[in-house]
Amino acid sequence: MSLSETDLRAAVARELPGVRADLERLIRIPGIAFxxxxHSxxxxSAEAVAELLRGVGLETQIVRHGGQPAVIGRKVAPAGAPTVLLYAHHDVQPVGDLDKWTSDPFEPQERDGRLYGRGAADDKAGVMAHIAALRAFGDQLPVGVVVFVEGEEEYGSDSLDAIIQAHLEELRSDVIVIADSGNWDIGEPALTTSLRGLVNLFAEVKxxxxxxxxxxxxxxxxxxxITLSRLITSLHDEHGEVAVDGLVGREGAPVDYxxxxFRHEAGALDGLQLIGKGTITDRLWTKPAISVLGIDAPRTxxxxxxxxxTAKAKIGVRLAPGDDPESAYEAVKAHLEKNVPWGAQVEVTLESLGSPCVIDATGPAYDAARAAFTSAWDGTSPVDIGVGGSIPFIATFQELFPQAAVLVTGVEDPYAGAHGPDESLHLGEFERVCVAEALLLKNVADTLSK
Incomplete structure (x- = not known):
């Protein structure tokens, strides 16, 4: 007999204290792949995740392909039931300047209903949302599951494609849930349906x-x-619009921000003028953006x-959905070579590429997800959002598993501070995420089972 929504809500509530305790244990492991x-x-961190997966009855292995360890856990589907792949990552960003943290980044601390610590939101809570849903079902899981927890997502996922290719059949599934994004606001869930791509490059002038x-x-x-500064300023026009010919961009993002x-959530200082044209969501989701990420120079x-x-800058280019990373790199490279001032020499080198993606958010799996989210948030329907950040491997999943529905979810909210100091997780929203995932698995079983 399948578990009802009431049963699952009660089960998540019952399991939540243990889930939080395990989340805190994960946060205490400074697993940084940079x-x-x-790297020990x-x-x-991988061993801890593997132990968690074994604890919910999954056949588990730690895998790698020249990089950091990923973890794969599997449980075969009941007869006629679909298989759902649940993705998250266990590595975290470096903490940066410790003086900017209110508390030790690797000693979780609760303040005002939020749990603070590096990885509390991005993405160890994603790992634990999967564990919470599986614990809620116990031995009555109605679908097959593959839990895939990567170990170097924050460092660029360099070995991810090779791992996927090596374990293609083990990862094959009907629905893919990627728990590495966020919700629209506290109390308002979201499904991510587009993400920008990424080109990171270096420009060195001599x-x-x-x-x-x-x-x-x-x-x-x-x-x-000074020469490098002049070159950098050529990347934008007087309005702050990206001035590189050949990059794709469009307007018309459907959500009002x-x-x-936006100023409040970004932490913009009073009087700061925003750059670019179009709506905030156009500038964040559907148009390219260029930032200077760092400069090699003498300390003052x-x-x-x-x-x-000589002077060297690392430049990050976020690509609008529909752009091609390789042609975008060539466009930026050509722009820099053309605009270097005063006859100086410039050498442009590529660091990394990541594809943008657009997700077709229709079909029975998305219907199941929307119903689950609406129920978990007590009648508030999820917003379809774009994300200015990048998860390049989604395009890999789309290419290798073209029949699978890809759902991009997450535990973050606008105040989570992922990648920055005082990263945190809203504990009330985390419970809703856990309930939503359990209901999603139930709905997928009900909808897609043969």
Whole structure:
């Protein structure tokens, strides 16, 4: 006999204290896949996730393909029932400046109904939402499940395609739930239906063979930092619109995002002018954006009175859905080479590419998801949103599993602070996410079973 919605709600409530305790244990593991960090913690994190999956009765293995460990757990579907793949990632971003954190990033702390800690929202809560739903069903799970928890998503998912190819049949499923996005607001759920792509590149300008005295040579010779600054400013016009020919962009995003709300959630300082044209959601979801992510330069406290011979910037380009990462890179590269000032040399090199995606949010799996979310949020229907960030491997899933419905969900809200200091999880919303996922599995079983 299948579990009712009332049964599942009660089961999630019953399991939630243990789910939170396990989430806190995961947060305490500083599993950062970036170079220069102790990757033994990523190994510990994978082992902890594997133990959680075994605890809900899944056949579990830790896998890798030259990079950091991922975890795959499987439970075969009952006869005639569909299989659902549940994705999350267990690695986290570096914490940055510890002085900007109110509490230790790897010691979870609750304040005002939010749980603070690195990975509390992105994406260890995604892992635990899957665990919560599976615990709620116990031995009455009505679908087959594959839980796939990646170990280097924050570092670019370099080995993910190879892992998927190596385990293609184990991962094959009818519905794919990617728990790595967010909701529209506290009390208002969302389904993500488009994401921007990503091109990260380096631009290095060279003006001198070596540093020279700024008094002896300053004036006629443009130093590398001023030259690089001029080059960077060419990427936008006077309105802040991206000025690179060849990038795709469009207007007409369907959701209203009031400017005052956006300013508040972004933490914009009073008086700051927003750049670009169109609605906020156009600028975030359906148009390209270019940012300078970092510059190699002498620290101000250590800078000598010398003209710098070289300067290097890391530039991030977010691509609108429908653009191609390789052609976008070539467009930006051509722009930089054309616009470098004063005859300086510029070398442009690629770091990484990520495809944008658009998801067809129709069909029985999406109907099942919308019903589950509406019920979990007590009658509030989910908003279909775009996301300015990138999850490039979604395009890989779409290509390799073209018959599967891809649902992009998440635990974050506009105040989660993912990737920044004081990252946090709204505990009330987390419970709704857990209920929604349990109901989603029930609805998918009811809708897609043969």
């Amino acid at each position: 170079e220069g960090f102790d 913690h990523v190994e510990r 003006v001198l063979r070596s540093a020279v005295h700024s008094g002896m040579y300053g004036g006629p010779v443009p130093d590398a930092l 009031p400017e005052d709300r 406290l250590e800078a000598a009175n010398a003209l710098q011979p």
